[in-house]
Amino acid sequence: MNKTLCKQFFTLILFFPSIGFVFSQSTVLGTKSWQTVLSGNVLSKIEPSSYGFVVITEGRLLNAFSENGQILWQRNLGQKGSGFCVSMNGDFVYTAIDKKLSLFNTSGIALWTIETKTPIVEKPLPGWDGRLFVREKNAISSYTINGLLRFRLEVSDGLDFPLVSLNDGSLLYVQKKNLNGKSTALRISPFGAILEEIIFVDTIRSLTESKNGLVLGLENGNLAVCHVVDNLFDTKWSIKIENKRILDVFSWENNILVQFSDGSFALFDEESKEEIWQTGSITKEKIEDAIFDMEKGIFRSFSRIFVINKDGSVEKNIQVQNNSRFSGLTESGFFVEVKDDWSISAYRIALVENRLHRQSGIKTYPLPPIKASSAELYKNAPTLFQSINLFETEAELISRLRLDIKTVQNSYFFMEKPSQSFEMLALKIKTIQNAAYLGTGEPMSLYESILDRESDESILFQCLRAIQKNAYDYDMRLLLATEKRLVQRNQISDTLLEEYCYTITEICRFMGRKTFMRKGKDLLFSFLDAKYKMTVQETARECLEKIIAFEK
Incomplete structure (x- = not known):
């Protein structure tokens, strides 16, 4: 079923002075908290977990580290190549290398391994009741927590946007198909049925899950929050932001943080859609990692790491040299730097307390009423x-x-x-x-x-x-x-x-x-x-x- 998003929107002109952001004395990484040497090159992005982080390295190894750099365990994956690893559902670790999907528990015990029909192209997505959604090349599949295949749905080519979960527990898959400059997406039930095809009012530039559904940044400058109501995808609200181009969007508790192409950031209230504050230019690079707690967010782009407090002040703005695409942030606020000499080093950026997790908002999908049949x-x-x-x-x-x-x-x-x-x-x-x-x-x-x-x-x-x-x-x-x-x-x-x-x-x-x-x-x-x-x-x-x- 086709559905075009509501085209009504409010106009917001950002012309008032930005909040003066203050840099701390620390504009460099400073002293290393720890450093260790691995047995080979890193082949996956640092993936944060409650105990530290996990990463795939040469030698077919999955490595689990504590926050202080101690190797907790190593497991042989049995297959060469780069891939994905993701910690979720109580710190279970899923790894995906080509067509091989595996589940490890927090002690590194391999619980199961299965082979998908086509290569896995992004991190798996956790769903309600412990099930897992996997985006393959031109397909979406679902597995139970004990490795049973529930469905495999073939889909057309998709864009690089991740598979996301909406407020009712259904999935959104952004297709490569574009209709006269308008992005399209499929809404899919957690049981694999296509519920509707959505046609947006413009091209999507960025998206993220939020407590109300989905936050969108569009090419035409619209910032929108969309949700599912009465089993139909619809627009909750949309505002037009003049003189600014949206680069990325983030959900931050009850707010939306927007990064603009001029390097500035602005915070909006998700319910009232009012702007709370905006900063001056911090970075024009796309954000690679973001970790939030109630008081602050830590952000990493390719060449910068910075901290934005909830009041809009910028606490740090650190330039990073030779930043690897596999480097990352841990849940407690360390920056883990990956280098070509097989070493990894950690630097304390800020202390993150009670990190806000995206998967903490997983909803239960509404089941149909019981039929006599x-x-x-x-x-x-x-x-x-x-x-x-x-x-x-x-x-x-x-x-x-x-x-x-x-x-x-x-x-x-x-x-x-x-x-x-x-x-x-x-x-x-x-x-x-x-x-x-x-x-x-x-x-x-x-x-x-x-x-x-x-x-x-x-x-x-x-x-x-x-x-x-x-x-x-x-x-x-x-x-x-x-x-x-x-x-x-x-x-x-x-x-x-x-x-x-x-x-x-x-x-x-x-x-x-x-x-x-x-x-x-x-x-x-x-x-x-x-x-x-x-x-x-x-x-x-x-x-x-x-x-x-x-x-x-």
């Missing part, structure tokens, strides 16, 4: 969930699955004694089995309720097996629910205790964080007590050894 479809859910290119059929299945999850949870929360009728037992088993094939974070609340309240061991056994298929426990709710269960319940069969051991181990393996490893070892160590049978102790010991091996 989907009941028959739902009977084949386990088979269908293992298929690809379900498109909107997947949305229908998830809608009905959510209803079943709610029904099961209500049986625990709104009854003094949870119902154990044959019908309810059958519903619980069916719901767990269907949820196990989703490969996302959707069933976590179901599993948590079962671990907390269920008394039937056959249901608990099914639940633990389902968790082992997809142990994505991003906020440790499942591991903590397991601990609570084991502490409060004394009458647990040996077979089920062993299943708990396997589940604890798989959660620790998949998530990889040290906090998970510590908690998992504590739980398994408790099973070594003499009050447990030797079979349980032996299983716990084997699982404990696996977790210790994960940490190496």
